[in-house]
Amino acid sequence: MKIKYDKEIYNVENYKEKEDLFVKINGNQLNYKFKKIDENHYQALNSNRKIDIFIAEDKLHKYVGFEGKSYKFEKISNENTYNEVDEKELNEEIIKSPMPGNIVKIIVKEGDTVDDGDPIIIVEAMKMETTLYSSITGIVKKIYIQENSQVDSDTALVLIEKE
Amino acid sequence: MIKKVLVANRGEIAVRIIHALKEMDIKSVAIYSDVDKNAVHTQLADESIRIGPPPPLESYLNQEAIINAALETGCDAIHPGYGFLSERYDFNQKVRDAGLIFIGANPNSMRLLGSKVQSRQIMAEAGIPIIPGMMTSTKDYQEFEDYAKKIGFPIIIKSSDGGGGKGMRIVREMKDLHSAIDTAIRESISAFGSDAIYLEKYIENPRHIEFQVARDHFGNAIHLNERECSIQRRHQKIIEETPSPVMTAELRKRMGAAAIQVVNSANYDNIGTVEFLVDKDLNFYFLEVNARVQVEHPITELTTGIDLVKLQINIADNQPIPYKQEDVQQNGHAIECRIYAEDADNNFAPSPGKILYIKEPSGPGIRYDSGIDIGSEVPTFYDPILSKLIVWGSTRDEAIKRMVNALKQTVILGVKTPINFMINVLNHTEFKAGNINTNFLSEYFSEKIETYQDDLQIALAAASFSENYINYYNNISQFSKISNPWLEIGKWELF
Numbered sequence: 309m310k311i312k313y314d315k316e317i318y319n320v321e322n323y324k325e326k327e328d329l330f331v332k333i334n335g336n337q338l339n340y341k342f343k344k345i346d347e348n349h350y351q352a353l354n355s356n357r358k359i360d361i362f363i364a365e366d367k368l369h370k371y372v373g374f375e376g377k378s379y380k381f382e383k384i385s386n387e388n389t390y391n392e393v394d395e396k397e398l399n400e401e402i403i404k405s406p407m408p409g410n411i412v413k414i415i416v417k418e419g420d421t422v423d424d425g426d427p428i429i430i431v432e433a434m435k436m437e438t439t440l441y442s443s444i445t446g447i448v449k450k451i452y453i454q455e456n457s458q459v460d461s462d463t464a465l466v467l468i469e470k471e
Numbered sequence: 472m473i474k475k476v477l478v479a480n481r482g483e484i485a486v487r488i489i490h491a492l493k494e495m496d497i498k499s500v501a502i503y504s505d506v507d508k509n510a511v512h513t514q515l516a517d518e519s520i521r522i523g524p525p526p527p528l529e530s531y532l533n534q535e536a537i538i539n540a541a542l543e544t545g546c547d548a549i550h551p552g553y554g555f556l557s558e559r560y561d562f563n564q565k566v567r568d569a570g571l572i573f574i575g576a577n578p579n580s581m582r583l584l585g586s587k588v589q590s591r592q593i594m595a596e597a598g599i600p601i602i603p604g605m606m607t608s609t610k611d612y613q614e615f616e617d618y619a620k621k622i623g624f625p626i627i628i629k630s631s632d633g634g635g636g637k638g639m640r641i642v643r644e645m646k647d648l649h650s651a652i653d654t655a656i657r658e659s660i661s662a663f664g665s666d667a668i669y670l671e672k673y674i675e676n677p678r679h680i681e682f683q684v685a686r687d688h689f690g691n692a693i694h695l696n697e698r699e700c701s702i703q704r705r706h707q708k709i710i711e712e713t714p715s716p717v718m719t720a721e722l723r724k725r726m727g728a729a730a731i732q733v734v735n736s737a738n739y740d741n742i743g744t745v746e747f748l749v750d751k752d753l754n755f756y757f758l759e760v761n762a763r764v765q766v767e768h769p770i771t772e773l774t775t776g777i778d779l780v781k782l783q784i785n786i787a788d789n790q791p792i793p794y795k796q797e798d799v800q801q802n803g804h805a806i807e808c809r810i811y812a813e814d815a816d817n818n819f820a821p822s823p824g825k826i827l828y829i830k831e832p833s834g835p836g837i838r839y840d841s842g843i844d845i846g847s848e849v850p851t852f853y854d855p856i857l858s859k860l861i862v863w864g865s866t867r868d869e870a871i872k873r874m875v876n877a878l879k880q881t882v883i884l885g886v887k888t889p890i891n892f893m894i895n896v897l898n899h900t901e902f903k904a905g906n907i908n909t910n911f912l913s914e915y916f917s918e919k920i921e922t923y924q925d926d927l928q929i930a931l932a933a934a935s936f937s938e939n940y941i942n943y944y945n946n947i948s949q950f951s952k953i954s955n956p957w958l959e960i961g962k963w964e965l966f
Contacts, residue, residue: 409851
């Protein structure tokens with residue numbers, strides 16, 4: 309299987325040795341064997357460490373937590389989507405809502421020229437306002453939402469294209 | 472005699488109050504908005520009553536609906552918790568006008584102290600040091616500009632009726648002043664239903680030290696020592712401790728006396744908190760009074776042995792405070808970590824969602840106050856606090872170690888939490904040395920905490936193992952050869 313983390317893709321393989329299950333990541337064996345304790349509770353063990361690991365999942369994600377740290381993995385159905393998006397991402401930026409919330413203010417209008425770092429939109433959730441900024445220099449091509457509308461996490465808000 | 476109380480709040484503080492009521496053999500009524508129908512507080516109370524749709528103004532801030540609910544269910548008192556209506560003197564008065572007991576200070580005192588600008592006026596008259604700034608609130612850009620020029624940047628804009636860091640903006644340059652005023656007004660209206668804002672000189676790198684106080688209807692007043700709440704992000708406390716690492720018996724005596732003078736000057740008559748900023752030379756300035764129970768009240772409970780919520784209810788019920796100042800103990804050291812649904816790697820942006828799994832910490836000296844359960848939704852409408860982890864230790868060092876261990880035990884899956892972030896803070900050399908101030912996090916933790924490759928690999932491996940476990944048992948001998956569902960699913964992305 310392949311897992312993507314922070315723009316890097318990791319190749320994770322499970323394999324059995326004697327009666328124990330091990331894992332290889334990018335071809336290197338991880339020095340832990342794994343045990344299942346119950347539906348959400350797993351353990352990774354080696355000669356001097358035991359780590360209790362907790363895992364839960366929903367439709368689209370798998371959540372892994374241990375020793376205060378937590379990780380969220382998302383299922384991606386089609387490998388090719390990535391390459392297409394990656395290429396497109398070079399020339400445009402879609403500003404998405406980082407959380408479900410209310411659009412307080414749209415600072416730009418379609419056709420505006422914006423610089424890298426310019427504020428674009430203000431979203432409010434849980435009583436806190438978060439300003440979203442452009443990470444490229446370009447032109448505001450499309451605004452998908454209106455002020456005071458409710459949006460979900462990852463909703464596309466504004467499309468900015470490089471000049 | 473109070474027999475039945477409506478708890479006009481939600482989440483962990485509603486749960487905390489209901490526990491106190493149960494111990495006092497007082498019946499409890501929870502209120503809930505549509506998104507909280509199955510929430511922990513709704514289920515825990517003896518009765519629960521729907522108050523409206525999710526937006527706060529239609530539910531937990533809906534004064535008439537809440538008072539009607541209390542009357543309909545035969546309550547004789549309302550406990551407001553913190554946030555929401557807890558410091559609204561108009562609500563306080565309406566509760567009393569309806570013939571109910573408001574569990575908190577009298578409305579006049581609350582009006583004076585709850586308004587930051589008015590309390591600044593009273594304290595200045597009483598000779599208590601205050602931070603330079605406006606003595607009245609305004610919306611006039613010109614007035615803000617004039618004041619900012621007069622006292623010099625940086626300045627901080629605050630909601631006069633607010634608290635908890637909301638509606639607050641630091642401004643370092645004139646060009647940012649107008650937008651900061653606009654934002655502060657919007658946040659203040661949204662969070663507190665008030666557009667009164669004002670400006671103060673922003674004191675760089677102070678410590679935030681507050682005193683828990685209690686005053687009854689007979690004029691008896693005591694303080695229950697200090698809490699240091701300097702570890703803040705977005706002007707909101709996330710780690711609090713008592714005693715303060717810089718506190719001396721002499722300073723405690725002076726600050727405690729000032730705190731008592733504050734509540735005496737305002738004829739305050741319940742538990743409350745007097746907040747001070749303390750500079751590097753240990754000069755202290757009155758900041759504000761929180762006329763309600765504080766989020767961080769448990770650390771005082773663990774070190775003094777006094778249950779503040781019960782004390783609050785008893786004072787409201789016209790009983791005298793059963794302790795004298797000399798009875799108040801300070802035993803050991805306590806720390807609280809607030810666990811919010813938020814992303815510590817992304818400027819602490821809220822992270823609402825569904826709680827998929829929880830493992831609560833346990834062990835000696837550990838208290839866990841929680842408002843969530845597996846399956847709980849963390850709605851976007853309210854403050855995203857999930858729970859509070861509180862530990863007691865005989866020394867500060869022991870309390871820090873105990874907290875780190877307890878945080879490592881705590882698992883909350885489904886939303887992001889700052890648990891790992893707080894472990895890093897507690898393990899920081901300067902934190903351990905007690906060298907903290909309100910800018911500690913921006914000074915030492917402005918960069919995203921690095922993901923260790925070893926930890927990431929274990930997480931990746933565990934994710935893969937949990938998915939393939941079934942195959943492992945179905946066909947042990949051919950495990951590595953059989954069809955691999957991961958290849959069919961495709962890639963996973965971590966974010």
